[in-house]
Amino acid sequence: xxxxxxxxxxxxxxxxxxxxPTKKEQQKAWAVNLNGFDIEEAKILRLSGKPQxxxxxxxxxxxxxxxxxxTPGSSRxxxxxxxxxxxxxxxxxxIRNDYYLNLIDWSSQNFLAVALDNSVxxxxxxxxxxxxxxxxxxxxxxxxSVSWIKEGNYLAVGTSNAEVQLWDIxxxxxxxxMTSHSSRVGSLSxxxxxxxxxxxxxHIHHHDVRxxxxxxxxxxxxxxxxCGLKWSLDGRYLASGGNDNLVNIWPCTQGDSGDFAxxxxxxxxxxxxxxxxxxxxxxxxxxxxxxxxxxxxxxWNVCSxxxxxxxxxxxxxxxxxxxxxxxxxxxxxxxxxxQLVIWKYPTMAKVTELRGHTARVLNLxxxxxxxxxxxxxxxxxxxxxxxxxxxxxxKKEKEKANSAKSSIIHQGIR
Numbered sequence: 001x002x003x004x005x006x007x008x009x010x011x012x013x014x015x016x017x018x019x020x021p022t023k024k025e026q027q028k029a030w031a032v033n034l035n036g037f038d039i040e041e042a043k044i045l046r047l048s049g050k051p052q053x054x055x056x057x058x059x060x061x062x063x064x065x066x067x068x069x070x071t072p073g074s075s076r077x078x079x080x081x082x083x084x085x086x087x088x089x090x091x092x093x094x095i096r097n098d099y100y101l102n103l104i105d106w107s108s109q110n111f112l113a114v115a116l117d118n119s120v121x122x123x124x125x126x127x128x129x130x131x132x133x134x135x136x137x138x139x140x141x142x143x144x145s146v147s148w149i150k151e152g153n154y155l156a157v158g159t160s161n162a163e164v165q166l167w168d169i170x171x172x173x174x175x176x177x178m179t180s181h182s183s184r185v186g187s188l189s190x191x192x193x194x195x196x197x198x199x200x201x202x203h204i205h206h207h208d209v210r211x212x213x214x215x216x217x218x219x220x221x222x223x224x225x226x227c228g229l230k231w232s233l234d235g236r237y238l239a240s241g242g243n244d245n246l247v248n249i250w251p252c253t254q255g256d257s258g259d260f261a262x263x264x265x266x267x268x269x270x271x272x273x274x275x276x277x278x279x280x281x282x283x284x285x286x287x288x289x290x291x292x293x294x295x296x297x298x299x300w301n302v303c304s305x306x307x308x309x310x311x312x313x314x315x316x317x318x319x320x321x322x323x324x325x326x327x328x329x330x331x332x333x334x335x336x337x338x339q340l341v342i343w344k345y346p347t348m349a350k351v352t353e354l355r356g357h358t359a360r361v362l363n364l365x366x367x368x369x370x371x372x373x374x375x376x377x378x379x380x381x382x383x384x385x386x387x388x389x390x391x392x393x394x395k396k397e398k399e400k401a402n403s404a405k406s407s408i409i410h411q412g413i414r
Contacts, residue, residue, distance in 0.1 A: 080391065082342070082352050086383035087372065090123065092116060097378035099274060099291065099318060099334070099362070100186050100227040100243065102145040104376045106365040109152035111169065112374060114382065115143035120157060122169070125367065133167060134174070147188035147195075154209075156195050158185030164197050166209055180205050180215040187229035189238065191252065196238055198226025204240055204250075219260045221248040228276040234283045237263070237302060241273030247288050249302045264305050270294040275331065277320040279345075289317025292335055299346070311348045313341065319363050323388045324370035325398075330387065332375055334360030340375055342387060354385055 094117040095103060103115040112123040118136035120143055123129075136142065136159065145158035154175070157165040162181040167174050183200035190196075194216075195207045202222035207214040221240065228241030238250040249264040271294030279285035284303045290296050295315055299308040316334035323329060328351060330342050338360050342351040359378035366373055371389040376382050390398065 079351070082354075082387050083385075084352070084354060086354075086356055087386045088384040090382040090384070092376055092380050092382045095362070095376060095378070095380055096142060097359070097362070098144075099272070099316075099360075100225055102147070102187050102227075102229075102363060103143070104363045104365050104374060104382070105146050105148050105155075106367055106374060107148040107152035107155075107169075108150065108368045109169075110368055111148075111152065112365070112382075113146045113148065113155055114376065115146050115157075118142045120146060120155075120167075131172070133169075133172060134165075144184045144186045145188045145197075147190060149190050149195075150192075156188045156190070156197075158188050158197055160184040162199065164188070164195065164205075164207060166195075176209070176214075178207050178209075178214045180207070187226050187240075189229045189231045191231040191235045191238070196229060196231065198222075198229045198240060198242075200225040202226060202242060202244070204229065204238075217254070217260055219248075219250055221250070221262050221265070222246060227272060227274040228288070230276045230278060232278045232283055232286075233280060236283070239276045239278065239286050239288075239302075241276045241288060243272040245269045245271060245273060245290070245294070247273050247276065247286075247300075249286070264300075264302055266298075266300060266305075266307070268298060268307060268310075269296065271316075275317045275320040277322055277329065279329075280322050280324050281327075287320045287322070287329060289313065289320050289331060292316040297331060297343075297348075299348075309346065309348050311343070315339075316360065318361055321364050321366050321373060324366075325388045325390045328388070330364065330373055332361035332364045338377065338379075340364070340373070340385065340387075352387075354387065356383060357381070 092114060096117060106112050110125045112125060114121050118141060120133045122131045122133050142160045143157055144160050147156045153169055155167045155169060157167060162183055162185065164178040164185055165174055166176045181199040185197045185199050187198035193208060193210050195209055196204055198204050202224055204219035204226055205215055206217040208216045222242035222244050224243035226240050226242050230239050236252055240248045247266040248262040250260055251263050254260055269290040271291030273288050273290055275289030277287045284301055286300045286302050288298050295313050296310050297313050297317055298310045301308055313331060313333060315337055317331055318334055319332040321330050327345050328342055329345060330340055333339050338357040340354040344351055357377040357379050361375050361377045363376045364373055371386055373385045373387055374382055
């Protein structure tokens with residue numbers, strides 16, 4: 001940068017031998033005064049001789065600057081904003097405070113079905129309209145489970161007097177009443193036109209809702225109440241969790257003997273297993289959660305039978321839902337904190353906790369767009385959390401991908 005000094009040094013280098021020692025010392029003193037260091041020892045380019053080592057203790061300030069970590073201001077957080085407050089709170093008077101029942105379900109047509117003691121109400125999320133769909137005839141009977149068919153036009157209702165009812169939503173009338181169980185029906189799950197129901201006896205029944213002789217199979221793998229029941233999205237497996245602490249994985253077809261037998265039985269939980277949920281992007285991955293004496297969430301590969309991970313949630317697990325918008329899932333809890341927890345998958349790191357319920361969370365269900373989770377709790381409220389809302393750019397990309405898929409299907413059919 002100091003051209004005169006550099007030029008002087010370069011021209012004098014060749015006749016260095018003629019220079020007197022005093023001249024050299026004077027030159028060095030100038031260099032030190034001008035630059036803060038001896039330029040002779042810190043030349044960038046040398047015309048002759050071997051490169052010299054940097055003097056002891058010399059530090060290149062530029063090198064230090066670039067090797068430093070990013071400052072807090074320049075580092076961007078990857079986490080998205082999740083509101084800690086519910087989007088809405090709905091009253092749910094007389095909801096039964098019973099861990100083993102499944103009392104809410106959200107349909108693909110955006111209706112939220114809620115069982116409040118002996119009645120079922122439908123809340124239209126689009127319009128806000130509330131309809132009372134049914135009320136049990138006998139005052140001592142109550143509704144113990146609800147489940148929508150995939151298309152959202154029929155609702156299955158399990159009752160305390162061992163019935164499985166089928167309701168048409170458009171007509172708001174009961175289509176049929178299926179009686180095959182001998183005790184209350186606390187869990188229901190659809191696989192196309194097959195409706196599976198789990199009862200207090202530990203038995204699971206398959207009902208073909210199209211035919212008069214609806215009861216087509218019995219699955220006997222639990223010794224106590226079946227409280228968790230979910231068909232996998234591809235319809236290959238049915239996962240059942242019971243008050244006997246077992247998780248059974250059932251195939252959709254009968255074995256060689258003509259009986260249904262579990263392809264896997266998981267015995268690691270130390271409490272009742274109500275929370276069962278299939279991963280939407282890995283069809284053979286299942287999440288399960290245990291009750292008060294277990295409190296663990298476990299992830300399974302149902303093909304190999306291995307437990308992929310386990311995490312102590314430190315409270316009763318009542319429900320698990322996988323997000324369709326993020327690689328995450330949410331769990332609902334009872335004693336002691338009555339909270340909802342969002343977890344990253346597969347790291348099982350906690351994303352956030354959602355608090356507000358003053359009594360244990362009983363059930364969770366998700367809106368058809370995957371953005372909102374509804375939680376029903378023993379504090380007689382339903383809370384809607386917009387915890388999986390997509391950012392506008394991701395949403396557009398997803399919609400584009402979906403429309404491209406449907407157009408490809410269209411072309412294929414034509």
